[in-house]
Structures are given as structure tokens and as C-alpha cells.
Amino acid sequence: MEKRKELQLALQMVSGYGAEFSAWRMPGTDPAAYTNTDSYVERAKIAEKGKFQMIFIADTPALTVDLGSQTPMFPMDPMLALMAVARETKHIGLVATLSTTFNYPYNIARQFKALDVISNGRVGWNAVTTSEPLAAANFGTQVANRKERYDKAHESIQIVQALWGSWEQDAWTLDAEGGKFADMDKIQPINLQGQYYASRGPLPIPPSEQGQPVIFQAGGGQEGLELAGRYASGVYANPYDIESAREHRQALQQSAAHFGRNPDDIKMYAGFMFSIGSTEEEALERRRQLMSFNPEEIPSRVRYLGSMVGLPLSVHSVDIDQPLATDMLKKAYANPMDPRSHRALELLKKRLSIRDVLAHGVINYHPVVAGTPIQVADFLEEWFLAGACDGFSVVPDIAYDGVADFVELVVPILQDRGLFHREYEGKTLRENMGVPYQY
Known part of the structure; x- marks a missing residue:
């Protein structure tokens, strides 16, 4: 065998x-x-x-x-x-x-x-x-x-x-x-x-x-x-x-x-x-803490996430600790030029906050599992x-x-x-x- x-x-x-x-x-x-x-x-x-x-x-x-x-x-x-x-x-x-x-x-x-x-x-x-x-x-x-x-x-x-x-x-x-x-x-x-x-x-x-x-x-x-x-x-x-x-x-x-x-x-x-x-929330909190060390990078990350889903996102236009507003989510789409965009859109549709979508590593250069x-x-x-x-x-x-x-x-x-x-x-x-x- x-x-x-x-x-x-x-x-x-x-x-x-x-x-x-x-x-x-x-x-x-x-x-x-x-x-x-x-x-x-x-x-x-x-x-x-x-x-x-x-x-x-x-x-x-x-x-x-x-x-x-x-x-x-x-x-x-x-x-x-x-x-x-x-x-x-x-x-x-x-x-x-x-x-x-x-x-x-x-x-x-x-x-x-x-x-x-x-x-x-x-x-x-x-x-x-x-x-x-x-x-x-x-x-x-x-x-x-x-x-x-x-x-x-x-x-x-x-x-x-x-x-x-x-x-x-x-x-x-x-x-x-x-x-x-x-x-x-x-x-x-x-x-x-x-x-x-x-x-x-x-x-x-x-x-x-x-x-x-x-x-x-x-x-x-x-x-x-x-x-x-x-x-x-x-x-x-x-x-x-x-x-x-x-x-x-x-x-x-x-x-x-x-x-x-x-x-x-x-x-x-x-x-x-x-x-x-030990839970997905604990793994996400670990990544949130890593993000918190460089708050000056968050605005550019939010903008980049917006480009992935076809939306003009910024820290001034949205509350990153809340899910994306329903009317904005209806306009979102996965950018065909970025293979990571499908995962980003999927998490946004699950009604995660923008901060947590980023914490899931959607803009990292490898796939990320936080869990x-x-x-x-x-x-x-x-x-x-x-x-x-x-x-x-x-x-x-x-x-x-x-x-x-x-x-x-x-x-x-x-x-x-x-x-x-x-x-x-x-x-x-x-x-x-x-x-x-x-x-």
C-alpha cells in the first residue's frame, strides 16, 4: 500500500x-x-x-x-x-x-x-x-x-x-x-x-x-x-x-x-x-496590539483597504472600530487586480469592524490566519x-x-x-x- x-x-x-x-x-x-x-x-x-x-x-x-x-x-x-x-x-x-x-x-x-x-x-x-x-x-x-x-x-x-x-x-x-x-x-x-x-x-x-x-x-x-x-x-x-x-x-x-x-x-x-x-478573539487581540504600536500607519492601511474593495475609505470618512455602513458595503467589490481583495470583501460582509478586517492580515504579503x-x-x-x-x-x-x-x-x-x-x-x-x- x-x-x-x-x-x-x-x-x-x-x-x-x-x-x-x-x-x-x-x-x-x-x-x-x-x-x-x-x-x-x-x-x-x-x-x-x-x-x-x-x-x-x-x-x-x-x-x-x-x-x-x-x-x-x-x-x-x-x-x-x-x-x-x-x-x-x-x-x-x-x-x-x-x-x-x-x-x-x-x-x-x-x-x-x-x-x-x-x-x-x-x-x-x-x-x-x-x-x-x-x-x-x-x-x-x-x-x-x-x-x-x-x-x-x-x-x-x-x-x-x-x-x-x-x-x-x-x-x-x-x-x-x-x-x-x-x-x-x-x-x-x-x-x-x-x-x-x-x-x-x-x-x-x-x-x-x-x-x-x-x-x-x-x-x-x-x-x-x-x-x-x-x-x-x-x-x-x-x-x-x-x-x-x-x-x-x-x-x-x-x-x-x-x-x-x-x-x-x-x-x-x-x-x-x-x-x-485560545479563541479567534484572542488571536485578533494579539494582532490589534501589534497594530497599536504604529498608529501612524493605520490611515494608509485604511486607504489601501479601500482600494482593494473599490471604496474611498479614510480614517476621517469612516469609524474604523465599526462595521462598514450598509450603503457603502453595497457599492464594494473585489478589485480584480489584487488577489487579496476577495478575502477583504468577505470579512467586511461578515460585519467585522475595519480595524478587525485589517487585523486579519488582509494586506499582508502572505495569507494570514488569526485564530x-x-x-x-x-x-x-x-x-x-x-x-x-x-x-x-x-x-x-x-x-x-x-x-x-x-x-x-x-x-x-x-x-x-x-x-x-x-x-x-x-x-x-x-x-x-x-x-x-x-x-
Whole structure:
């Protein structure tokens, strides 16, 4: 009897605080968690206790927020954060983003391969292009056009994978008696030259238990689909509804098949945010408190909500602590240009106050569930059983207690429903993702 497929979980580690920029001000949170490496290690250990397949760190090499009131979006350095976690964990995968646009392939190959060996085969590279002007300025250049960025990405990944494979699998002999550390006939230069990148090689690092790190991809459009279909075993995606998620997953599988791969060997992880309470009201109050730390942002949020439902809303024209007036609600419609608008309109029609509609996270960049552990589990189950994804990249609202709440309250529900594993399938990230060994 074939084993039933189970969903997979990645814990997205932000800057030490959680998904919301104001989380650093919540009671119990360490305001200096950004520079406290122990906080990353602690969250990773909790996620490992909950049998998460991996932790994931997104990254943009630039300061993109106002630090006057907001926290950074990313850890100080993704690779150093993962190195700290690698030494304190045994099973959980370690995935970080590193740009193909502003990094030389040799440096990428060396960093990820070294960490893969150190962690006994638990590492993945999220290979992305970078279109942020602030990042380009940090490297003394300007943003290249989309075609050039993706052409560079293809060259980068091919060179990186060639460097990872520049040792034959039995090249490391370790023959102390005979005095032969390695067989140099089996360690060869790669001598690859592209339009943008080149590398001689070889890389002075042997294979890990999983052969080489897992390639991940994040980024939409036809170019992103092609990059994922050719190289990636995991994809981080940002769909807002089941239909668009299912379409994206099917497009990824078709792209993999086009390049001669098994469609099941590419896994899609949908971004997901949550706030957990013993009741829905308790979870909403948690989010209201987060919103209260930045009252100056509320007017722009109200206006944005209005644009989502076709109404000229402002804090001066409506009472945000009351439901929308009936005559206004009759004129509201879901903006077809914003996939989040259907959820916003649905909540307004339920006669929630405007503040509570915003507290439900309708303008966040991932779907949000503010509710009980069962409500969170129900959302994940619905998406997974509908074929919308293979798993989720989950982002707690507040890291210091949100990760533990998910592990202690939501994971057991998923396990009892047969949707999530109880033990790790193997020792490597590839084994725990269910993707083939690659070298």
C-alpha cells in the first residue's frame, strides 16, 4: 500500500522577531534579538522538535526599511546564522537565499558546500535574482534588465553545481597508512566560461551525505518557472488563494517535466502567516496590539483597504472600530487586480469592524490566519488536500512564542490527521524532502 503523501513545513526565520515589524515591542520579546544568535538557535531547535523539514532565510543585500520604528527584514548574515544553527541541531534542513546577481559562483559554491559538509548534508541554496536598486547601489552598479538577470542566474547555477561536483565521489581516500589524502586524478577543474561568469575550479571540498546542496528558487514569471524547472527541488511561492496556488504548482511540475525531470521531484512551499490564540478573539487581540504600536500607519492601511474593495475609505470618512455602513458595503467589490481583495470583501460582509478586517492580515504579503490552532490546521489541510502546495513556509507573527505555539498546538493536530510526519525520514535534507540524491 502506497504511503499517503504528507505536507512539509519550513520555518521562515526573519530578523529574530517575527513577521510583523512591530513584534520587537511585544512583551516577552528580546528587543536586541536581531544580534542575539542564540535566539535563532532556540527557534530552530523548537522547529526541529516539531519535525519541520527545514528553516528558511530570505535575504536582500540592502537596508530596505526605516529602522526608526521597524526592525530589519533579514538576519545580519544568513550564512552565519545558519552556521550557528548547524552546530546546535541534527536533523532540520538549513536553507538560505544568496543572490545570483551580486555574488560570484565560486563564493556561493564554497559557502554552501562547506556548510553542507559541516551539517552532514542538510543545506539548500535559494538561488534568486535581485532587482532591488538599493542592493545594486551597494555593489556599485545599477539593476540589470530581467533577461540579463536570469541569464546570469542560469550561468551561476550551472557553474556552482559543476564546482560542487568537481570531486568524484570516491576521490577522498584518507589513506593515512599509504600517505594519500585524496586521489587528484578524481579532482578536476571545471573550466566553465559564460558571458557573465567563469570559474576554473575545482572546489577543495568533498561531497556531503546528500551529494550536494538542494537548489531552491523563488520568483515568478516565465523566467522563474524555467529556472525552477531546470534546477530546483524546492520553490518558495507567494500565492493568496488555492486556485492560483494550484496553477503555479502545476506550472512548476510541467516545467520540470519539460526538462526531463520527474514532476514530483519539485516541491512548492506556499508562504503563510499566523497568529494563534485560545479563541479567534484572542488571536485578533494579539494582532490589534501589534497594530497599536504604529498608529501612524493605520490611515494608509485604511486607504489601501479601500482600494482593494473599490471604496474611498479614510480614517476621517469612516469609524474604523465599526462595521462598514450598509450603503457603502453595497457599492464594494473585489478589485480584480489584487488577489487579496476577495478575502477583504468577505470579512467586511461578515460585519467585522475595519480595524478587525485589517487585523486579519488582509494586506499582508502572505495569507494570514488569526485564530485557534484548529483554524490554523484547517487552513493548511484545505490547501494541501486541494493540491495547492506540497508544504508551507510558515512565518509566525511574533517569533519568541509563535514558533513554540505552532509546534505545541498545531503540529499535533496535523499529525493526528495523518497530514504531517512524526519522525524524520532520514539524515539529509534531500531525504526529508523526498527528492533524489544528486551529485
